[in-house]
Amino acid sequence: MISAFSAAGWPVESDGFAEGGQWAGYPGPLWSLMSRPSQEDWDADPDDADRVDLTAVPEFTFIAPRISINTGEAMVHRVPATTGPADLVAEVSAALAQARGQEIAKLADAASCSICGDRYPKQHLLAPTTSDKLTVCPACVFDGDLFAAAHPTRLAFEIDRLINEDLTVPAGWSAVVALLACGGGEAFVDHLGQAGGLYLPAEHWSDPLLLWIWLPPGPRPAALTALGPGASLKAVVAAIDIAHPDLRERFRAALAEDLEEDPDDPQTDREDYLVESLWPAVIAYAVSFGTQSQERPGHRPPWHVLSDSFEPGTLADHFEELGSELDGGSLAVTFTLETGVRTVAEALGWTTGF
């Protein structure tokens, strides 16, 4: 199971030992359990020949969300563990996509983003600052109109809770994780570890490439058609790199045009504004905002993030709180995000309008 989903581009974690008669794993947003349905000795290792009937065929149970205590299970899908790897991934992918689509269709928008006013379910708007009253959509986290102090630690906890407990989490929150994780690095991981008490920071804070990215349920850019309902940021970045190897050059050309630089000017000491360490976050924004546009038809797409919502002062506040080595207030950071996300989105065939 682990190698099958890993080969399909999913981030997969596992406990690595049997407990309570089950082997637990975490492929993407799912919790998977493997056990022998008829096993009577409930806490035996399911492969312990002395205590368990090894002729009983083991079974996988895939559950979403991963933690369903507060929200209930949106998906419980059982598959015989004798299913071949490719069929296993295909079947579970289809079940996950269907469950997410059905749950999203049930959502009611009862609240508005404090900054842009777009309507969302109340539980999907989160607080990026020290103020409890300012709750925003994924596009407005780094907006310049947020006048309270940045609080990325709390935001990180809130996004992780949503990812773990809500199968309908707006796709765009993954982009915010990617930016905080790419910007923050190890310093932010330490910060989260100290602030969290019993909470262990998710793996994607240490390695943003392990982050789960939801992919568009409907028609997709050619670069992403080989992937399932979602994939690791690593797999998404690789797929886009292969399909569009010239994206960094396109970014530099687009930015030169924005800055009205003369392409024929032989000036050789022109500054390269691309912040390479943020490039995975740029990909995460472009792809997950494209997904969110498709998953919330009838709503304004979140591309308005490209209209001054990567504000240098707000980014500087967040990056300082993260302990980042990057100057979040530098023009390079804002240029990389704004022009980068627009360039990648357009290369994927999406019209951002900005």
Ligand SMILES: [Zn+2]
């Ligand atoms: Zn908003």
